[in-house]
Amino acid sequence: MKNNIRVNRATNKISQDDLAKLVGVSRQTINAIENNKYYPSLELGLKLSKILNCSVNELFSLDDE
Amino acid sequence: MNNHLLSTRWLIPSGIVFYSSTIIGILLMTSTITLDTVILEVSIPNLFKLDDPLVGHNQTWIKNNWMDEILGFLLSFSGLIHGFSAESDEDEYANFLRFQALKWSLVINYSLLTLVSLFVYGFAYWQVILISMYSVLVTFVVWFRISIIRHRR
Numbered sequence: 001m002k003n004n005i006r007v008n009r010a011t012n013k014i015s016q017d018d019l020a021k022l023v024g025v026s027r028q029t030i031n032a033i034e035n036n037k038y039y040p041s042l043e044l045g046l047k048l049s050k051i052l053n054c055s056v057n058e059l060f061s062l063d064d065e
Numbered sequence: 066m067n068n069h070l071l072s073t074r075w076l077i078p079s080g081i082v083f084y085s086s087t088i089i090g091i092l093l094m095t096s097t098i099t100l101d102t103v104i105l106e107v108s109i110p111n112l113f114k115l116d117d118p119l120v121g122h123n124q125t126w127i128k129n130n131w132m133d134e135i136l137g138f139l140l141s142f143s144g145l146i147h148g149f150s151a152e153s154d155e156d157e158y159a160n161f162l163r164f165q166a167l168k169w170s171l172v173i174n175y176s177l178l179t180l181v182s183l184f185v186y187g188f189a190y191w192q193v194i195l196i197s198m199y200s201v202l203v204t205f206v207v208w209f210r211i212s213i214i215r216h217r218r
Binding site for chain 2 (some may be wrong): 024025026028029032033038040041044
């Protein structure tokens with residue numbers, strides 16, 4: 001699975017630290033998600049998509065898509 | 066998200082007790098130092114009256130030094146509390162790291178135990194079983210702690 005969090009974050013001009021605070025996780029967790037070291041839960045995925053103003057499908061996609 | 070963890074305030078006190086009792090336990094196992102004192106030798110009810118030469122022949126009450134029992138209790142109890150207390154920055158990734166540490170601790174310990182069961186016999190096997198009682202918990206806690214420290218960098 002790949003994600004576009006870094007791109008969407010840059011578009012919305014939100015830092016890792018700010019995004020982490022908005023969704024209630026640590027900055028290192030956002031970093032781990034962006035680097036594909038950790039796949040977030042559905043709850044966190046939905047929170048991220050809400051904050052970054054996009055759908056979950058825009059934020060996360062399967063490798064073969 | 067309800068992760069059924071204990072409060073963060075237990076993390077440091079339980080850590081102090083856990084690491085201290087682990088170090089004392091390792092020292093006691095690897096050296097000739099002994100914590101046996103006359104004060105802690107008490108009569109206790111022998112609940113399992115097996116005909117065991119180590120414990121006694123069907124005795125209802127036996128004399129026993131409680132030092133090793135206390136140390137084992139402190140290690141197990143504080144290890145559980147330390148391993149399952151919420152981190153100050155607890156989130157789902159910390160929970161994921163905790164699960165990974167628990168998984169690898171079980172895999173490594175039981176893999177070693179399987180090998181030991183095949184190749185170690187006698188008193189040495191008894192000692193390995195004794196160590197394995199605590200090594201699952203120790204490996205889990207240490208693995209998780211290292212993972213959390215690396216995660217925070």
